[in-house]
Amino acid sequence: MKKRILPILAYTVFVAVISALITTAWFHYFVLNQNSSEEEQQTLTFLSADKLSKSPIKDGQDIIEIFSYGCHFCALNEKNVEALEKRMPEGKKLVRLHFSLDNQGGLARFAPVFATLQVMGIEEAHRESAYDAVLKNKIDLGDAEKRAAWLQENKISVDDYNKVSQTPEVKELLDYMTKVTQYYDINATPIFIVNKKWVAIQDREFPAFSDNLLSLLEHDKALEK
Structure with missing residues (x-):
């Protein structure tokens, strides 16, 4: 029974770590980059x-x-x-x-x-x-x-x-x-x-x-x- 629980526990931890890494990567790439772009756009705008x-x-x-x-x-x-x-x-x-x-x-x-x-x-x-x-x-x-x-x-x-x-x-x-x-x-x-x-x-x-x-x-x- 213990042998079956250990792989499941390891897999759960692995999935949690990967999810955290993906979330962190998404935040840095999309949210921070978006904020950076918005700051740059404030210095140059154009009319429709x-x-x-x-x-x-x-x-x-x-x-x-x-x-x-x-x-x-x-x-x-x-x-x-x-x-x-x-x-x-x-x-x-x-x-x-x-x-x-x-x-x-x-x-x-x-x-x-x-x-x-x-x-x-x-x-x-x-x-x-x-x-x-x-x-x-x-x-x-x-x-x-x-x-x-x-x-x-x-x-x-x-x-x-x-x-x-x-x-x-x-x-x-x-x-x-x-x-x-x-x-x-x-x-x-x-x-x-x-x-x-x-x-x-x-x-x-x-x-x-x-x-x-x-x-x-x-x-x-x-x-x-």
Whole structure:
């Protein structure tokens, strides 16, 4: 009787061990890998064909950086984005749009400043100063009095700025930036939109990240890390 019980017991233990190993292997392969894939997907998403067809992005804006004067990482990346712009293929364009919301709160607070300077044709020349004002000197450029002092310091006419800020061109640009920000569910900066359909968060160092953006632009394909 004992001789018959021992093989049965051994077989039962064997089956239990194998089942445990299979369960462990399944968990690591399917569950952990799935979670890893989900984390990777969060840094790169794309629009469905239907949503893409309704995108508010204008033609010719092939790579868009959604940034904010209040974004520390945007300021740090400025030189890298300038280098990316120089690498753009012929006929392709990189455009910067300021993060913008209907209530112009948070990082969107400085969108009117960007839009006004952009329409005046002097935004690029004063971008670094705007970053420094907000991030280093803690100047609220959304406040009229503090903004006026900053404009004077940068030799920008306050009267000219105020007049341009009320023009239809500035309103149109603000509306456009708000539509893009909301349509693409942008809630942080910097974010890069490629070919209207890829939404990329930086997931590697420059210039490797630039390589990835250009691959999405030219080949519609992400590069492996």
